Amino acid sequence: MRAEPGGVPEEGGPEVFGGPGVFGGPGVFGGPGVFGGPEAGGGPEAGAVRLFGERFGGPPEGVWRAPGRVNFIGEHTDYNEGFALPFAIGTGVCVAAAAREDGVVALSSRQYGESVVTVSPGVLAPGALGGWAAYPAGVAWALRSAGHRVGGASLAVDADLPAGAGLSSSAALECATGLALAGLYRLAVSRPELAALGRRAENDFVGVPTGLMDQLAVLLGQAGHALLLDCRTGTGTPVPLDPAAAGLALLVIDTRARHELTDGGYAARRRACEDAARALGVRSLRDVTSVGELDRLGDPVLHRRARHVVSENRRVLEVAGLLRGGQLGLAGPLLTASHASLRDDFEVSWPEADAAVDAALQAGALGARMTGGGFGGSVIALAPAATAAGVTRAVTDIFGRRGWRAPVIGPVQPAQGAVRLR
Numbered sequence: 001m002r003a004e005p006g007g008v009p010e011e012g013g014p015e016v017f018g019g020p021g022v023f024g025g026p027g028v029f030g031g032p033g034v035f036g037g038p039e040a041g042g043g044p045e046a047g048a049v050r051l052f053g054e055r056f057g058g059p060p061e062g063v064w065r066a067p068g069r070v071n072f073i074g075e076h077t078d079y080n081e082g083f084a085l086p087f088a089i090g091t092g093v094c095v096a097a098a099a100r101e102d103g104v105v106a107l108s109s110r111q112y113g114e115s116v117v118t119v120s121p122g123v124l125a126p127g128a129l130g131g132w133a134a135y136p137a138g139v140a141w142a143l144r145s146a147g148h149r150v151g152g153a154s155l156a157v158d159a160d161l162p163a164g165a166g167l168s169s170s171a172a173l174e175c176a177t178g179l180a181l182a183g184l185y186r187l188a189v190s191r192p193e194l195a196a197l198g199r200r201a202e203n204d205f206v207g208v209p210t211g212l213m214d215q216l217a218v219l220l221g222q223a224g225h226a227l228l229l230d231c232r233t234g235t236g237t238p239v240p241l242d243p244a245a246a247g248l249a250l251l252v253i254d255t256r257a258r259h260e261l262t263d264g265g266y267a268a269r270r271r272a273c274e275d276a277a278r279a280l281g282v283r284s285l286r287d288v289t290s291v292g293e294l295d296r297l298g299d300p301v302l303h304r305r306a307r308h309v310v311s312e313n314r315r316v317l318e319v320a321g322l323l324r325g326g327q328l329g330l331a332g333p334l335l336t337a338s339h340a341s342l343r344d345d346f347e348v349s350w351p352e353a354d355a356a357v358d359a360a361l362q363a364g365a366l367g368a369r370m371t372g373g374g375f376g377g378s379v380i381a382l383a384p385a386a387t388a389a390g391v392t393r394a395v396t397d398i399f400g401r402r403g404w405r406a407p408v409i410g411p412v413q414p415a416q417g418a419v420r421l422r
């Protein structure tokens with residue numbers, strides 16, 4: 001099963017980006033709908049509407065769009081009730097939808113074969129289906145389980161966000177679906193509640209034990225800001241993040257190594273954190289505030305895993321303080337320290353990510369780190385705007401020398417969260 005089904009599957013990758021390693025300048029990851037130029041016929045909004053007409057007949061009642069996210073810092077902290085600092089990006093997933101009277105949830109995706117998957121009301125339960133359709137069907141199930149009166153719906157999906165790139169196409173799909181169902185059935189459901197239900201769909205319907213960061217970033221993101229998430233309370237506070245205004249560029253490097261959160265590594269890390277918290281007698285690793293307290297952990301692996309989480313929480317709060325003080329440029333070393341901790345202590349980085357980070361730093365980046373759950377996906381690099389082209393070249397060169405597929409690299413800016421488009 002794909003870990004990030006909302007977006008464009010790898011097979012479609014190069015065309016979507018306009019060719020491996022080719023970028024259309026500023027706004028490639030960050031600009032609304034721009035991702036190597038709109039696809040033929042006007043991008044995912046038009047694509048979802050067209051697919052809706054082809055599969056279900058007539059126009060949809062509405063179209064909703066949810067973006068992907070980049071996590072600036074704070075990795076594997078969310079399910080430890082800690083802190084994270086993600087932001088929404090300019091590319092995402094569009095859902096064109098209409099209510100149905102037969103109670104059936106019918107789903108079709110431009111990226112996943114365009115056939116229609118139908119789920120009758122009686123069988124909408126965990127285990128009923130797998131693959132990409134489990135994510136939107138899981139949201140309908142989660143809403144119904146929470147007591148919301150959601151009837152049937154036809155949904156057509158199109159995306160300009162790559163799947164498996166660590167940019168949360170799964171949360172984008174869940175949140176666009178959640179907003180669509182809430183809109184169609186006029187549900188009184190707040191965005192934080194919708195985020196929690198998206199996570200519930202992913203945890204209990206799809207079966208991946210992820211935290212709440214992605215859904216909160218996708219639903220609460222604001223242009224020009226990252227969100228300081230407190231994952232104990234489930235709240236997010238906007239913090240200014242405007243690299244261009246600081247003379248900097250924030251690059252996203254899709255290493256094209258694909259991750260699958262369903263492979264087991266993610267769940268194993270989560271279990272290790274829970275084991276460490278239990279051994280320390282705390283509710284979660286959030287409650288450990290200094291690395292010294294971890295000396296009581298006898299198991300060296302648990303010690304390393306917990307050290308990552310405890311140190312990462314501190315880095316998030318430090319970076320948030322720098323952003324609030326208008327000192328984005330000083331965040332670089334903390335980003336790089338986060339990567340080292342994910343590589344050495346948490347052991348979720350991968351060879352392409354380590355090489356990209358090293359090459360970016362050597363070419364003048366102020367800091368760089370993997371972003372997302374790990375085991376594949378993307379890296380971010382913060383660089384003076386004048387060195388961004390050199391960083392891009394250096395990373396592309398090392399991938400070429402190692403015989404890896406060309407990375408896809410482009411600047412990103414924090415963008416608005418999910419919206420109803422029409």
Ligand code: GLA
Pocket residue numbers: 071074075076077078079210211212213214372373374
């Ligand atoms: C994935 C999960 C998130 C979070 C990150 C790691 O993106 O969906 O909940 O745990 O990994 O920070």
